Amino acid sequence: MxxxxxxxxxxxxxxxxxxxxxxxxxxxxxxxxxxxxxxxxxxxxxxxxxxxxxxxxxxxxxxxxxxxxxxxxxxxxxxxPQSHPMPRLEEAMAISDHLPRAVVTLLAEEPARAALRHHGVSIPVVVPRRADLRPKPAPDQVLEACRLLEIGTSETVMIGDSSWDAEAAAHAGCRFVGVAATKAGIDRFGKEIATASNLVEAIRMASRDEG
Missing domain, CATH: 1.10.150 (DNA polymerase; domain 1)
Incomplete structure (x- = not known):
């Protein structure tokens, strides 16, 4: 990865x-x-x-x-103003700081960047929903993020909470680790999808060699 x-x-x-x-x-x-x-x-x-x-x-x-x-x-x-960080966000950002990173989100650009600033998340590459890209679950946003990072999709892992994220990653050729916000969300992932209980665990799973 x-x-x-x-x-x-x-x-x-x-x-x-x-x-x-x-x-x-x-x-x-x-x-x-x-x-x-x-x-x-x-x-x-x-x-x-x-x-x-x-x-x-x-x-x-x-x-x-x-x-x-x-x-x-x-x-x-x-x-x-009412939003809150997901569990272990600060630690997750610290342990992944050495890697190229991007945010791929269904939020519009202004709320996406404002939410990241509000919670002190320093990831400058953000691919929000845009008129020129088909939104997730299509692969366009994931492909655009990889293009901006100048790293191939096969060398990239996406972490997300929904089946839309998983499908977008799969269509783009990225590995995926699920970190669902709810038990129902975990159940939406297929058995073939690796899932983690929090962001830190997800990053550690993403870092492991395939196979």
Whole structure:
């Protein structure tokens, strides 16, 4: 392993619990006609969170994507003061500081960077949801992070809390270690996916040689 990629929400910091995705969803539905949800992996997210993210997946590549993303980002920003670090975050950042690292997140750029600053996480390379990249579970964000780090996907490990992270990593050709925020989240990972109980354990697992 030569580089680490981290999901952000509920992997490094819990912002989701405090984000009013219900209000965001109501506003999104008033703005655009929402059809069926995109075909995405099952998660332990609540319904408003899942629907907001699925709508962004469904709108990827369309003229309405940015407007919807910006609307949702307002609610993500409001949640930052209440957000909290995930277990052993500070230690995890210290033991991985020697490695090239990037954050790959479904959050918009402004709330993503603000959340990292708020919790003292110094990872300058951040690949948020962007209009020019298909969001996770597509591999685009993971591939972009590896491009920015100038390290191949086969030499990179991603750590995340959801099946969306796992699928994005797999499609990009990265190894993956799950560190689910809930028991239901762990159950969403297939038996073939290595899972850790916290970030420090996940980094240690990622550092082990394959085989």
């Amino acid at each position: 030569k580089a680490l990629l981290f999901d952000l929400d509920r992997t490094l910091v819990d912002l989701q619990t405090y984000t009013d995705y219900g209000a965001a969803l109501t506003e999104v539905q008033a703005l655009v006609e929402v059809g069926e949800d995109a075909d995405t992996p099952a998660t332990d997210w609540d319904t408003p969170t899942r629907r907001c993210m699925s709508i962004l997946v469904a709108l990827s590549g369309t003229d309405r994507w940015q407007e919807v993303s910006d609307l949702i980002a307002v609610h993500e920003l409001r949640a930052i």
